Amino acid sequence: QVQMVESGGGSVQAGGSLRLSCSASRYISSRKCIGWFRRAPGKQREGVATIYDGGVVPYYADSAKGRFTISQDKAKETVYLQMNSLKPKDAGMYCCAAVNGWYGGRWCGIEPGRWADLSGWGEGTQVTVSS
Numbered sequence: 001q002v003q004m005v006e007s008g009g010g011s012v013q014a015g016g017s018l019r020l021s022c023s024a025s026r027y028i029s030s031r032k033c034i035g036w037f038r039r040a041p042g043k044q045r046e047g048v049a050t051i052y053d054g055g056v057v058p059y060y061a062d063s064a065k066g067r068f069t070i071s072q073d074k075a076k077e078t079v080y081l082q083m084n085s086l087k088p089k090d091a092g093m094y095c096c097a098a099v100n101g102w103y104g105g106r107w108c109g110i111e112p113g114r115w116a117d118l119s120g121w122g123e124g125t126q127v128t129v130s131s
Helices: none
Strands: 005-007 010-013 018-023 033-039 046-052 068-073 078-083 092-098 125-130
Touching: 005 092, 018 033, 018 125, 033 078, 046 068, 046 078
Parallel strands: 010 125
Antiparallel strands: 005 018, 018 078, 033 046, 033 092, 068 078, 092 125
């Protein structure tokens, strides 16, 4: 069973940037939907962004629109999450997972509460944003 491996987290000041990486050897290739998710202490897990290379526009949570960009490098089998203009509320453990299905009314979407339907959860990478 595939398992994602996340990296790139760290501590930054508000307004700073980080680029997270999600890798899965021999899995992230064509026709795969991969999503980034965040869990902050004391809060529910939330979807941040998803990407699919089959003609579907990437999905972004409202909190990520305009600041975060999801992309993928199939040759490197890696999905990236570029996070700019970071805010303290962006802090949390960021994980990626395979989202190969219909969620939130669209292919490769986000649907809170269906996290168990996703697969390949990695251990995550921690993001800390200081004000």
